[in-house]
Amino acid sequence: MSAPASTRRIEIIAVAIAAILVIVVLPLLNAHGFISNFTINLWGKYLCFALLAISVDLLWGYTGLLSLGQAMFFSIGGYMLGMHLMLMIGELGVYAQAGKNPLGLPDFMVFLGHTFLPAFWRPFYSFGFSALMVLLLPGVIALVFGFLAFRSRIKGVYFSILTQALTYGGSLMFFRNDMLMGGNNGFTDFKLLLGGDLRNAVPQRNLFIASAVALLLVYVGCRLLNHTKFGLVQRAIRDGENRVLFSGYAAASFKLFIFVLSALIASVGGALYVPQVGGINPSVMTPEKSLEAVVWVAVGGRGTLVGPIIGAISVNALRSWATRSIPDLWPFLLGGMFIIVVLFLPGGLISLPGRVSGWWKRRTAVVAVESAEKPAVVTTTP
């Protein structure tokens, strides 16, 4: 399964160049005014989506588990950091400015008539605690759900349907006002993060750099993981779970580890996404959003690490363009893209060069065979 050494070298060089470009060059250009803040912000968003895409790919492309719960982990990460951001608004909030909110509660609580901060909100005054919860809460949910699901050997489509139900249940829960998480408006109107004013360019640039670094770390980490024996077992589970079981491996533990890991990756992506976008609400949590992330992976190329990144960025760039210029046709485009990729390009965009070169090789082979006037035998597997 592993790609030839030359391809691997090309990938490493390309990723290194892209990383330098994104982490160093783009922020510098932005600082000197060559790239607008809007563009940096937009690309920061794409990078967060790329993190979500990698988390989907780690499960779907490498382990054969199509999870529709990744959008939930993404939003939970966002909500956990969002709680800290809401508390940081403090005296800058609308109600506080009007003098109606002496305790500095989040505005939606004042609106709902609460007079004191609920106990579970209090620790979120600390950034460290919020950051910990970004990892802890999705991790625990994934651990419990994954343990239950993998223990009873729920796999394939059933796993997808169950994670879909989990996400659906989660969104229903967060839509409720008495959950005290902002109801269907969610969190918005953030002001400060770690002392930096999120409405200014510098903190946004730093967030962009943070997202790029996180993406790079996740990429490198997953790459290293894939080259270990663990990665091998992981791919073996995808290709023949029963054989792995019969060889004496506890497939469930492997799957559980990957499930928790990818939940953490998605959650970190969400936590970085929220301050850049300036809000989060339960509509990000729906199963449809998970499926959209699956589209990015499918378009980019599953079972690779670069594919999801390319897919997330290209599909979202297309969406940014399409929702502005042809908003009515965008769902047709997204749906059509999905059908076409699934039917005609299972390897995604990343497989295109290989396909083209394969086609070219075959063509030249056929020409050579024809010139030798022998019956042609063409192998189609790349």
Place this chain on the structure above:
Amino acid sequence: MLKKRPPLLLGTPLAFIAWPLIMNFFYRALCRLAWLALLTGASVHAADTPRQIITKAILAESDDARIATIGSLVGQGDESIKILLAAWKEDALFVYTAPDGTRTPVQLTGEKDAKEAQEAWRVDDGQPLKDAGGQPSRLVGSALTAVEHDSNLRRAMKAVLDLLDLSTTDLEKRVRAIQTIGFAQNPDKIAALEARSKLETAPKAKLALREALALIALKDQSDDVKIAALVELKELHTISSTDFLKATIASPEAAANPKLAQAARSALSAVDNHISWVNFFGTIFRGLSLGSILLVVALGLAITFGLMGVINMAHGEMIAVGAYTTYVVQNIFGTGLALSPFGMSISFPGFHATGWAYESYFIFALPLSFLTAAIAGIAMERTVIQWLYRRPLESLLATWGVSLVLQQFFRRVFGSNNVQVSSPSYLSDNWTFNDIIFGWNRVFVIGFAIAIVFGVWLVLTRTSLGLLIRAVMQNRNMASCMGVRTERVNMLTFGLGSGLAGLAGAFLSQIGNVGPSLGQNYIVDCFMTVVVGGVGNLPGTVVSAFGIGLADQSLQQILLNPVLGKITVLIAIILFLQWRPAGIFVTKSRSLEG
């Protein structure tokens, strides 16, 4: 080899649906006739109309005769009585003496003109008073003899008016009037209620009268009367008496008389008992109807997902296709429909049908919804799904793409807002039995679910197509070797599954909103139902649909929160699958990957 007869076979369940409807119509028409006959029979006892009686009273010589004549109106419910007696009290009735000496009572209404004249209406028939030339005449009130009234007469009128609402021919209105009097607990009205009790024939109104009298008796001075009333209320155990019973228990009289308190408590516990039974059966009924909805929407999926292994995320959109078909059929029966999709404009002329012809649209919409959705499903199978039979996860993704495209298509064609589908009257009514409300549409969906399950069972077990479907689903290669054209069977099976989704959509249009995202609201529930039931197992789907429906409604009743109930059900399903990972009924197979 292959007989293509699914539409005809599905006619069987359609007949099942149509028959009760027709019977229901005749039954109701008969009831209405019988009721009318009863009413006319009841009011024939007086030869004169209320207007004529009032005319007589006005022209009566003595006050006693007047009071007696007015008194004879007691128990009648004509609207004109209220108008005329009110006019009498407001001094708007006069006696007009014609040149030939005949005296005609008239009511003067409307604005006074320059000569102070007003419109004159005859009291005896409600027609305008005409002069010799046949023209409506205008009269000046001060020139006529005013009809007088004294306190005795007014008391007699009040007795008539008190009973007026109690005597109206509209049963619902009458019951409401009786209840209003009962809740006011005014002892002055006892006489009127008792008078009505003697005339009343409708059982519902009779019960209301007994309740009202008992409630008024609770205000009585004597404890014995109160206890008798409490015994009566215990026997009636109406929900509306709860507050009055609680008030009686808290009253000082009850504190002084333990017997009274005991009777009140026992009546209250009878009411509480009744309420908990009503809630219990109401919950079961709602659970059954929700289960039927789930069953109807999930049955198609049980075929495409359960039997064929295709994860059709566009199943919800097939439901929407059925619902929109119903919408189009309804508009064609009505005033027609103009659509402007993608810059084109399509208009369907309407039949402008009214009444029953219009309301029968639903009977035509059912098979058409099935057909449209089946055709849409077959088109989808041919273009997308047939390449993905061996790749279930990919079928999930591709059909989700189809679902996005279809949703946007609905938005472009029918607009992004919900469209209005009006229920025919035979589905929008309800029927209250022992305080439990049975909506006709809910009753109908239960019958409908039973009918289509039966129909599907017939198709699968009693037809050659069903035999082929089962053969292909059990072992595709073997069936193919035996000469079954598996491609065509796949196509027809998928068409059948999608058509059932379309039928479900036709029905959902009668229960909820029809909009582009209609299908999205049901898709998660559909998959849950099929997975819990055991994939590839139709009886399992039936059991799980009713199980989930009942669990959902009971949890809502217990937790008093629909969303929390739903979340609890989802968690319960996840835990249930721990215990039985393959669902309620497991399809046994020796294959490892089974």
